[in-house]
Amino acid sequence: MTADLAEHAHHLLRAMVTDRFGDFSPSVYETARVVALLPDLAGHADRIAFLLDQQAADGGWGGPDGYGLLPTLSATEALLTEFRRTGAPSIAAAAEHGLQALTTRWGRDLRVALPDTVAVEILVPSLVSALNGHLDALEAEEIVPARSRLPHPEGTHPALLHGMRRLVEDGQALPDKVLHSLEALGPAARGVAFARPGDDGLGCSPAATAAWFGTDGARAHPGVRYLENVQARHGGAVPVAAPLTVFERSWVVSTFADAGLAVDVPGEVLDELAAEIGPHGAPGGAGLPPDADDTATVLYALATQGRPHPLDCLREYHVDGHFCTYPEERTPSVTTNAHVLQALCAHGQSEVAGRVAAWIAAQQHPDGSWTDKWHASPYYATARCFLALAGSGHGAAARARALRWIARTQNPDGSWGRWQGTFEETAYAVQVLVRAGEPWADEAAARGCAFLLSWADAAHPPLWHDKDLYTPGRIVRAEGIAALHLAAARPRVAALLTRLEPAPAERTG
Template identity: 60%
Template sequence: MSADPHGQFSPSVYETARLVTLVPGLAGHGGRIRFLLAEQNADGGWGRPDSYGLLPTLSATESLLAESRRARNPVVGLAAGRGLQALYTRWSDGEITLPDTVAVEILVPALIADINAHLEALDAESSPVLQGRRLPDPPGTNSELLAGLRETVRRGQPLPPKVVHSLEAVGPAAQGVSFARAGEDGVGCSPAATAVWLGNPAPEGPARRYLETVQARHDGPVPVAAPLDVFERSWVLATFAGAGIDVPVPPGIVTGLRNAFGESGVPGGAGLPPDADDTATALYALAALGRPRSLDCLWPYQQDDHFVTYPDERTPSVTTNAHVLQAFTSTETTKPGVGETMRVLAAWLCGQQRADGSWMDKWHASPYYATFCCVAALSGCGESTPAVRKAMHWVVGTQRRNGSWGRWEGTSEETSYAVRILLQANGNRPDPTVEQAAARGCAYLLGKDGEADPPLWHDKDLYTPGRIVLAQRIAALRAADANPRVGRLVGPWISVGAGRTA
């Protein structure tokens, strides 16, 4: 992490496709086309199951339509046609649902309008297969908000800071806007936002150099956000601290985290506004490193019985509130009012628990992440014991035959969360059922060494924060190693359990 100012994050179909459309002359264009073609699913769409495939499929289809019309490449045209068919199938199968991802309510109608404009042009070229086929805006989108944002920009007025991360939704009017300054970290912590600000052809300068840097890592494709150094470093350090793993931390990382704080806390990376989630996690990590800061910057995020991630957010986040509770637990429990706030916050978290014992959240597709965050925060609250035990029983009951856990399929990331939930919720109480489940999970983790994890984290589309996921895997194995009963069980399960299929 010390040597990498951007962070290790997976390439994004959505964001990469926006660069194909917006800056086709930028270095790595061919690599971006190849990436989109390689990532297309068998059904013609892109992205993960359920509603998570909607935005990447819209973005990739629009960009390949644009590229096909520019370059008349039959392979690209075929892929664009398959993407259109996947979208038509999605609409004909019934009501379209939107995932709770960043700015989805404005990004979806923006892309639909662009695709329909391509189809109008193809109609004019007498393409009979496509005549009359248009995509309507699905429920949950907000075309009025999108139109209002575009009108605001046309009038020369600034947008709210958190909207700048999705500036590409504004379209050509966003080129060169004065309220978004492009430096060596781009615009809005987003390659797509930077690309629309630059325009085409992209002129020389800091913004273009930023795009050339972020695309070089994957030879064309780009992540959904960069740089995210504060986010990556806070989560990795907090994970090790929560697992009791004492590692030497370079002084520059600690100093950098402390210096990132402003009056409202810290953002996940340059170009993003501060938020309660990154702020709470950074505060927890710094306290664990013996460099605590005052938690006063968290109080402005308090809203009634919980904390918001950002002002005026659509939906509250249970994991943000779990991290806030952990931050309070780590440093300032004796201050007046903090104890009562913690009790109210714990009660709010317990009230968000689902009937089966799990939690879900707006920042991650998997219930295992949200459930781990809540269990870790609530484990120190005595009155929350029933909720923690209920979560543990849910984890035991959802283990797959091969020892893994996962929403769509078994993954190392979700298995790591599950193992940590079991060991934290059960404490040191002997429980053969829990211990065997944890051991089978560890055997699965040991058998998957080096394999990439699929994207599960929310931004505009799903992504994988590689180092954060690796830290969770290390923490899960360390927790199991610290439990002698689980440690003795892991060996046999490597040969007996890990070879089974899900």
């Protein structure tokens, strides 16, 4: 198994070298925005088909709980836009089903606990207002009967959105971090003077790029070519963000290094990561501002490969005993601080590392888990915090609580998961169990590995936070490789797994 894992790891690393955008799942939210904003773009019919195919039986879209609200709003608004263009009955029926889902899932007052996803506080009111505008127009034309308008859910900030639009209409520039969600500005986003799409689009976002063009995309413009290229992987649909190569490459390299998996990282990958570090750190991808999370992971990845870089670029993110992901962020991130802790330890910064470790331990929930704003699953946050604390030698009590939480939340089939057992979340749990080195945890780790080896679905449920939930395919596969490598290096887990492991003919994943 060890030789196979190494080969899988090398294949994954090689594939990143020539991939301009990264391996990320298609997004209902983002694809619907392109449908609504740029109908003349090649692949429009395929994007419509994607939205119709992704619609759930209840008429909605997206993940469980509050995670479904934004994609359902986006897809429904896009289909209403398309219906008003074409009058197609099938589009009208799907849009009506989407409107019904909004009140079926969350009630007529849209009572929902909104997840801490990117720009949710302005994206939701932007789409609520657009949907209500469609209903006004359709009722005025007597195409649909009168119905109540959608309210702005609690936790959103329509006044903030209105103020941002007024600033742009008055010719003012907005902070760079807003570019990723430029589509929230509606018509005010079209052709804004303070930004311009290039070969990598605008704001690392197909939707933001489409919003800049409005409904009039110049065919020869590099931003249009970006939109044509970014849809190629998914046959018309687009990811929630692209290109995210810095994020993808630094996470994969760091994951393999942290698991002790000896791999030959292509020099091009390391060179490009090093080149992305500026005075304010590194961004996750072209068009995004630098942030502490990606900066710390790039620094750690380079250090593990014998290419250490000074940590000066992290200093501006240090606030009140921890590190913010962005200046003036609304909510701090424990996983950002876990990655910073790894970078600090790799560079011998023990004093600051101790303070960050104490802050991470203080954020732990009473049940032993951690949660974070960059991922829907507590298993991601718990694994990141546990592994960083373990590597630093701090937080023994917090690590013990986390280990017990993971052990008692395993599913009967050996998996772990917030909503259902998944390959990704199981990989995180296995890494914690094996790295803990406790003999009583070995059997649970082996059962988790058996689940990983039997995973038959090539796809992985979206669990990562951007504007919508998404899956970073290579990062998820790297986590599984790391978990199995760690297990194989622990003799008792490997021996237990031999008895649990399915026969080769039974493996389909």
